[in-house]
Amino acid sequence: MKIGIIGGGSIGLLFSYYLSLHNEVSIYTRTQQQADLINEHGLHLVKGGKEQAPLKVAAAPIQKWRGNEDLTVVAVKQYQLSGLISDLKDKAKGSILFLQNGYGHVKMLSELAANDVFVGSVEHGAVRMNGYTVQHNGVGVTRTAVFRGDSGVLGELSTITSFPFILERDYKEMLIKKLVVNAVINPLTAILKVKNGKLIQNPFYFEIFKQLFDECAYVLELPKREQYFSNLMAVCEKTANNHSSMYKDIENGRQTENDAILGYLLELARSKNKKAPLIHNYYHCIKGKEHEREGA
Amino acid sequence: MKIGIIGGGSIGLLFSYYLSLHNEVSIYTRTQQQADLINEHGLHLVKGGKEQAPLKVAAAPIQKWRGNEDLTVVAVKQYQLSGLISDLKDKAKGSILFLQNGYGHVKMLSELAANDVFVGSVEHGAVRMNGYTVQHNGVGVTRTAVFRGDSGVLGELSTITSFPFILERDYKEMLIKKLVVNAVINPLTAILKVKNGKLIQNPFYFEIFKQLFDECAYVLELPKREQYFSNLMAVCEKTANNHSSMYKDIENGRQTENDAILGYLLELARSKNKKAPLIHNYYHCIKGKEHEREGA
Numbered sequence: 001m002k003i004g005i006i007g008g009g010s011i012g013l014l015f016s017y018y019l020s021l022h023n024e025v026s027i028y029t030r031t032q033q034q035a036d037l038i039n040e041h042g043l044h045l046v047k048g049g050k051e052q053a054p055l056k057v058a059a060a061p062i063q064k065w066r067g068n069e070d071l072t073v074v075a076v077k078q079y080q081l082s083g084l085i086s087d088l089k090d091k092a093k094g095s096i097l098f099l100q101n102g103y104g105h106v107k108m109l110s111e112l113a114a115n116d117v118f119v120g121s122v123e124h125g126a127v128r129m130n131g132y133t134v135q136h137n138g139v140g141v142t143r144t145a146v147f148r149g150d151s152g153v154l155g156e157l158s159t160i161t162s163f164p165f166i167l168e169r170d171y172k173e174m175l176i177k178k179l180v181v182n183a184v185i186n187p188l189t190a191i192l193k194v195k196n197g198k199l200i201q202n203p204f205y206f207e208i209f210k211q212l213f214d215e216c217a218y219v220l221e222l223p224k225r226e227q228y229f230s231n232l233m234a235v236c237e238k239t240a241n242n243h244s245s246m247y248k249d250i251e252n253g254r255q256t257e258n259d260a261i262l263g264y265l266l267e268l269a270r271s272k273n274k275k276a277p278l279i280h281n282y283y284h285c286i287k288g289k290e291h292e293r294e295g296a
Numbered sequence: 297m298k299i300g301i302i303g304g305g306s307i308g309l310l311f312s313y314y315l316s317l318h319n320e321v322s323i324y325t326r327t328q329q330q331a332d333l334i335n336e337h338g339l340h341l342v343k344g345g346k347e348q349a350p351l352k353v354a355a356a357p358i359q360k361w362r363g364n365e366d367l368t369v370v371a372v373k374q375y376q377l378s379g380l381i382s383d384l385k386d387k388a389k390g391s392i393l394f395l396q397n398g399y400g401h402v403k404m405l406s407e408l409a410a411n412d413v414f415v416g417s418v419e420h421g422a423v424r425m426n427g428y429t430v431q432h433n434g435v436g437v438t439r440t441a442v443f444r445g446d447s448g449v450l451g452e453l454s455t456i457t458s459f460p461f462i463l464e465r466d467y468k469e470m471l472i473k474k475l476v477v478n479a480v481i482n483p484l485t486a487i488l489k490v491k492n493g494k495l496i497q498n499p500f501y502f503e504i505f506k507q508l509f510d511e512c513a514y515v516l517e518l519p520k521r522e523q524y525f526s527n528l529m530a531v532c533e534k535t536a537n538n539h540s541s542m543y544k545d546i547e548n549g550r551q552t553e554n555d556a557i558l559g560y561l562l563e564l565a566r567s568k569n570k571k572a573p574l575i576h577n578y579y580h581c582i583k584g585k586e587h588e589r590e591g592a
Contacts, residue, residue, distance in 0.1 A: 204584035
């Protein structure tokens with residue numbers, strides 16, 4: 001089928017590469033320059049230290065997107081969505097899959113014209129090497145779930161065994177599970193400047209880890225706390241030797257997903273009139289780090 | 297008069313130098329080696345980048361201390377007091393002045409045999425360069441107050457204009473004021489890895505700064521919150537370009553005064569059944585950093 005992928009970051013490039021193995025993929029990038037690079041060089045993937053065969057993928061700047069593909073995959077950060085949202089609402093005709101972290105973007109999904117609206121949660125580790133090359137570090141899965149409509153198109157994606165898709169029943173549970181993982185692991189590793197595993201190996205950090213989880217569970221009113229906690233522990237163990245995305249964003253002076261993650265939880269706590277001192281603290285720690293970067 | 301100074305760290309060396317200008321000072325160090333160095337080289341002071349004239353001071357290892365001086369100044373860290381306490385209780389006959397940060401050591405002061413018991417709060421910036429040389433960076437004051445007895449001896453100290461002493465009326469207020477400053481500035485600068493001034497210049501860090509102060513005020517049941525807050529702000533502004541002692545301890549892999557500062561507050565919160573999530577958080581952040589140092 002025809003697939004349009006919006007976003008030329010690590011996830012956009014990764015999805016473009018794997019999905020183009022069995023589909024006709026067009027990738028839409030923020031800059032004309034990146035589109036030119038991809039059209040010139042093809043898409044490159046590095047996996048297990050080895051360069052894979054480059055693939056031809058049609059690339060164009062985002063302004064060229066018409067929403068005519070069978071499926072559109074939105075692979076930009078949540079904080080970049082606001083600039084796209086009016087276009088997405090009107091133009092997307094077929095099916096559309098949103099891969100953002102956080103939960104704040106869910107409230108606008110019902111305003112979309114598209115018939116089938118999906119959300120996804122990516123568990124791959126990927127780093128963009130340059131405008132047309134992505135490194136696939138951690139092979140994981142992509143969880144998807146139906147927000148509205150029919151899951152048919154998602155079934156076609158999951159035939160690719162090297163890049164598996166798992167269809168989840170409950171989109172909310174799926175996104176919140178990821179949100180909890182991001183809300184605990186990301187800020188703590190970014191502020192304490194440690195790899196993910198240290199949060200459970202260092203008994204003092206583990207104490208904070210548990211407290212921050214408790215606060216998230218309280219604010220989100222999680223029904224099955226133990227399940228969410230086991231999932232959090234499992235991710236932390238599995239990614240013990242990795243640096244979290246927020247750690248890397250802070251180290252490299254890039255904007256983080258703080259607003260989509262802790263910002264969302266802080267807003268939720270306020271709306272429910274619940275106290276969330278640790279979420280408030282770490283939200284401001286990360287904001288302060290981003291502010292330092294701006295030369296303040 | 298005869299003054300004994302216990303401790304060969306930066307504060308012990310600084311006090312030994314200045315007090316020996318008008319008194320007969322003996323300094324008692326943890327190691328024989330340091331005592332030998334001081335006896336051999338004399339005490340050296342660097343101020344404003346300039347080496348001052350070295351002074352002869354009698355040095356001996358702490359085991360030699362008999363408590364016969366008119367005044368004993370205890371200039372070790374609070375976490376080193378426990379190893380000295382039984383000696384201090386029995387031997388100190390004249391007056392004794394404790395310069396520790398925190399408040400946890402106050403409970404044992406009433407058990408001392410000495411007639412006059414004082415506490416002090418040092419506002420000098422000093423760095424130990426080697427076993428017999430101290431650098432006096434920030435010229436400040438030493439605040440002292442009577443815990444028990446007569447302030448007469450303290451009056452004799454305050455005749456030195458280049459190293460002023462200020463006699464405070466209320467020892468508790470004096471120590472708690474310093475405790476609040478240390479509890480807010482030290483852990484935040486050590487974890488956020490910033491100079492003191494950033495805590496009030498960066499609007500996001502300032503938000504955390506205020507929240508942590510509020511929690512300290514709540515746990516300590518501060519009667520005049522605004523005064524304590526103005527004092528905290530004033531210290532932060534005055535030391536804006538400095539790195540806090542805890543920042544430097546963490547950077548250099550040394551033990552911090554965490555237990556005397558946040559540990560004391562955490563214990564106090566527990567005993568009062570008060571929630572102190574930020575104090576708990578930063579206490580464990582610092583403990584975790586100390587644990588990392590231990591190769592964990």
